[in-house]
Amino acid sequence: MKYAILVNEGPYQHQASDTAYQFCKAAIERGHEVFRAFFYHDGVHNGSRFPIPPQDDRNIGVQWSELAEAHNIDLVVCIAAAQRRGILDEGEAKRQGKDGDNIAPGFRISGLGQLIEAGIQCDRVLVFGD
Amino acid sequence: MLHTVNKSPFERNTLASCLGHALPDSAILLIEDGVLAAVQGTAREAEMRKALETYSVSVLGPDLLARGLSPDQVIPGIDVVDYGGFVELTENHDKVQAWL
Numbered sequence: 001m002k003y004a005i006l007v008n009e010g011p012y013q014h015q016a017s018d019t020a021y022q023f024c025k026a027a028i029e030r031g032h033e034v035f036r037a038f039f040y041h042d043g044v045h046n047g048s049r050f051p052i053p054p055q056d057d058r059n060i061g062v063q064w065s066e067l068a069e070a071h072n073i074d075l076v077v078c079i080a081a082a083q084r085r086g087i088l089d090e091g092e093a094k095r096q097g098k099d100g101d102n103i104a105p106g107f108r109i110s111g112l113g114q115l116i117e118a119g120i121q122c123d124r125v126l127v128f129g130d
Numbered sequence: 131m132l133h134t135v136n137k138s139p140f141e142r143n144t145l146a147s148c149l150g151h152a153l154p155d156s157a158i159l160l161i162e163d164g165v166l167a168a169v170q171g172t173a174r175e176a177e178m179r180k181a182l183e184t185y186s187v188s189v190l191g192p193d194l195l196a197r198g199l200s201p202d203q204v205i206p207g208i209d210v211v212d213y214g215g216f217v218e219l220t221e222n223h224d225k226v227q228a229w230l
Contacts, residue, residue: 001221008230014195015162019136022192026213031197087205095153127228 003027004118006036008129011060012053017046020128021063026069036074036118037064041129047077049104060084066094068106075107076114085100104113131155132223136162136230139174144229149181159211159219160189165197168204175205182207190216 005024009016024034039046046061052058068075077087086102089109091103102108119125133152139145143162145167148158160168166200167174168189181187187208191201201210211219 003220015136019161019193022213024217027217028215029215030221032217109160124226126220126226127230129228129230 001032001124002122003032003034004122004125005034005117006115006127006129007037007039007043007046008041008127010042013042014130016128016130017043017060017064018058020126021060021067023126023128024067024073028067028119034071034073035122036076036114037068038076038078038115038118039081040078040112040115041081042085043129044077044085045084047075047082047087047092047104047109048102050102065104065106073106074114077100077103077107077109078115079109079111082109131157131225131226132171132219133158134226134228135160135164136228137165138163138225139177140166140172145174146177147230148227149177149185152185154184157218157219160187160208161169161193161216162190163197163201165193165199168194169199170205178205178208188215188219196204200227205207 007020010015012099088101089103090101133148135145136146137144188211191210191212
């Protein structure tokens, strides 16, 4: 089956991103496809490559990047939510006159249309939030 | 339909909202702080036992353990599942409603 995932909360503040990640891992282990994870509201913070959690703690952003790399998951960050919270890719940084970007590997910035499309394409849509 | 509830019934009323809207063939999965509703001996036990007459109720085992709770403390009739069991529930129900 094809799954779409919506993550509405940032890492470490709330369990939503952890639960979504564990669900995706289990779905893949059961032979399903996770087509896209869409990060909305504070969920866009999952897409920064700058967090440095303590060494004995999980790195939530890196976990997502690695899972996406291994299983070809499209990680999409909402552009409007990202701009409010300072999540930028190279193109956006240049366009907004900022001195650098911070998006993590495997993530890309796009619009809400990607969430709608995932809803059309997929058999299931799961929402993880507060 | 599968309903997921992620808040303790002692914190928010999303479980009550869920029980007020879910149709009889629905399944309810308690995750995150929602697992507290599955524990025996709380003020919500009677409500959960009544819900079990109508709905199939599951609780996410790893979230119980993360809160120092054991599957032995769960109200009989509530199914303790792992993440694979969570996925299985989404296979068997064509829509998933998160009561956030």
